[in-house]
Amino acid sequence: MTAVDTSAPVLPRPRGELSAGIIETLRGDIGRSVPSMIDADPYGEDLQLALQLCYELHYQGFDGVDPGWEWNPRLLELRAACEKRFLDALLRDVPGGVDLDAELAQLVTEPTEPTDIGAHLREAGEWWQMREYFVHRSIYHHKEADPYAWVIPRLRGQAKASLVAVEFDEFGGGRGERVHAQLYADLMAAAGLESGYLYYLDVVPAPMLAVVNMMSLFGLHRHLRGALVGHFATVETTSPPGAARMVEALRRLDAAPECVRFYAEHVEADAVHEQVMRRGVIGDLITRQPELTSSIVLGIQATNLLEDRFADHVLAQNWASGRSSLRSPGLVAPDSIPADRLRSTIRVNRRM
Structure with a gap:
């Protein structure tokens, strides 16, 4: 660890x-x-x-x-x-509305040919791109489950109990070495990157900052509690297939076990979390407070909007032209890796 x-x-x-x-x-x-x-x-x-x-x-x-x-x-x-x-x-910039069933159904509908960042990394991604993606996501995963804790005192009954159950897993089930933020620190170190909290804040551009800021915005305001639940449900629903693509990509690149472990954990855990969020949290919440339906829809739509903007920045605006998607190009190039962390990276670069 x-x-x-x-x-x-x-x-x-x-x-x-x-x-x-x-x-x-x-x-x-x-x-x-x-x-x-x-x-x-x-x-x-x-x-x-x-x-x-x-x-x-x-x-x-x-x-x-x-x-x-x-x-x-x-x-x-x-x-x-x-x-x-x-x-x-x-x-x-989101359509809004109160058709929560349609939004939830869309979340579980996987495209025949995914075009997200994970799909690119799985099919054709290079190791430098994988490391850039790790850097972007570090701003998110360093505080992965923290903003959701703010909504706990704003829920009641089964919704509160179910959300706490999901959070318990996010925070390692009582084991510090299994906290997801810790698993991500292990991933960063294994990839030859600095694992310190927000170490790469200076080089991560606005599209990823917006995703994390949205979580804080929804978490800090009680009137946006439904939006935070909607965001959390979106993450837990879309995570398993996305994480599975990342596992395949990392294995193709012969990445270190710590890198694979983080995403493998999400394939297993989030498949259960998705059902808990939909039935235990959202189902109970809208039964008690149906007026929050539009807020939950907002959380789902805003998450998709910002994640799409992030993917567009990384893929279409930069990687498609061979450019770095970070604010400091070349930051994660192979020659920037500390010597004591080269083992797994050299193994990958020999395949490129």
């Missing part, structure tokens, strides 16, 4: 005027001024990093940043303005 770095991450580099102002603010004491909201692209690098900065104060915080910033009213006011711009864009 890879030793987990428990230190707080360092503040990232800014990506625009808004994020630069927040970073400068966080470097000072909690009495200093907070920047004003600006007109920023809701899916763009600047606003998504700004939200990431604000939300991370509720997770592990940042090295050298006063913990008092977490609940500073002026910073919360700025975060609320950023959230509104992001949420308004999500509401604008």
Whole structure:
């Protein structure tokens, strides 16, 4: 098991005027001024990093940043303005509605020929692309199940019990070495990558930050609890086939066992979780609170929207032209791998 770095991450580099102002603010004491909201692209690098900065104060915080910033009213006011711009864009860009059955049915319908990132990696992916994908997803998997914990006190009855049952598995069933975030740290180390919490925040672009920020947005607001449940159900429903493709891709590339283990775990566990989420959580929740149906639909649709945007960024906008999908091209090229981690990577590169 890879030793987990428990230190707080360092503040990232800014990506625009808004994020630069927040970073400068966080470097000072909690009495200093907070920047004003600006007109920023809701899916763009600047606003998504700004939200990431604000939300991370509720997770592990940042090295050298006063913990008092977490609940500073002026910073919360700025975060609320950023959230509104992001949420308004999500509401604008999804169809909405209350046809939950149709949305759930669509989730379990696998295309005849999948075209997602996992399918590409399985059929033709190169090792450098697999490692880039690991870097992108590290921002998500380092806090994989954490945002869902916020919804627990906002549920009752069977919905609460069922969601906690899924979370229990996500957090390793009581075993620290089986926590999914730990399994991902093991995967990163086995792939010759740094496994530290948010180590690659500076190089992961906005499309993946938006996916993680959506989780925090839904988790931190009680009125969006249905959307968080919808997001969670989407992840658990689509994970088994997607994880199975990743297992096949990693075995084709002769990846280290720790890399395969993470996705194999999701093939097995999430197949059960999907039924628990649909029947135990969603079924009970809409029986008790049918008015949350549209919110659950929002969570499903927003997740699909942002995951599609991420896949388009990686595949169509970059890998299709042989370009890196990260903000620092060449970061995970073979010659950047630490010498003490080359064993499994060299085995893969000999096949390329």
